[in-house]
Amino acid sequence: MDIITILFYLVTSVIILSAISLIIVNNTVHAALLLVLIFFNSAILWLMLKAEFLSIVLVLVYVGAVLVLFLFVVMLLDIPVRKNSNQKLYLLFSVVTSLVMFAELYMVIFYHNFTNEVNIITSSELNNTYQIGLMLFTDYIFSFEVTAFILLVAIIAAIAINMTEKQRSLRQDPGKQILESKKSRLRIIKGNKL
Template sequence: MDVQSILYFIFAGILLVSALLVVTVPNPVHSALFLMLSFFSAAGIWIMLQAEFLGILLILVYVGAVMILFLFVVMMINLNLSEPRKGFKALLPWAFGLGTVVVLQMGAVIYHHFNVKPNLDVLKNLMVDGSNTRKIGQVMYTEYAFPFEIAALILLVALIAAVAITLRHRKDAKSQNASAQAQVKSSDRLTMVTVAADMSAHQTNPPTPVVAETAPVAPPMVVAGSQEKK
């Protein structure tokens, strides 16, 4: 057994164990971390199969972006772990049934793959320029353009759902409703009121003139010394 086979079995074993722990550990944060470990193991297997672009893309996109988003959402929504555990035993038969269906489907695909002889001409065309990145791009955007757009739409829906889950309406938060502001008419904001002039009140009760009060003038003071000199 060569070194490549040993590395393959190591990566495959880590991938299987981490994938099993993703669905069995009760803590969602630990589950996301084990999913990151499974992505790393799958990327290692792809690199060993000379699919370097897919391996690096798996690490950069899924581990570096998607899983960080998952961890952010899980930590922000503050999940109550006691509620999901209540109906866990009741859903075990459904889980085993769906798991059996998935295993049978994967087994059928693998069995069909081993019975079909590979097309060597296609493999030679893929390795003409020494890299499969260009060929993957050509196949993805020509033959599989529609599934690629569907996958992008699913990721967009998942992103919007993550934002909607973490969005919490606060009572003390003030916000503007642009739709309600645009629908307001001028008559709703300003009301013109016509008031009739009442002249009878001015005729019956004429205004009383206001007389200013003057302060009394003090009499002149007579000094005795001044009269003797005169």
């Protein structure tokens, strides 16, 4: 067997096993860390497909930023471990959802002709990063800019939601702190009155 094939089976089995245990574990922090493992192995999978830019960006964005915030929230909230009371209902929903997803994936993979559509540039002179940049800023410029705009709106919305809390919270005014001087804080009392 080729060494790449062995690596592929190793990585995919880690992904599948950790995905299953991600659903099973009760501890939310463990679940978040298993998600880190899944993303990491997916990055290795992409690296094996010679998509180095995408794989490193996956690690940088999802593992390095998004999941850190996940962990942050999960640790601060301290969600108690408890058993679900209506497990049968959950089981029904999960079985239905997974069957639908399986059917969709099956149809996408087996009833779709991939060969003629995707126009991949495979020249070795241009590197992966350059090719992606070229595609994003020429063929897909419209969708790229729309995505950027949606993200900007989301950022502004998040800040706006936070701003309404301002009245209730106590916070320091840095301007006041900087302007504070010795004169306004200290008063020297003269005489023998003490």
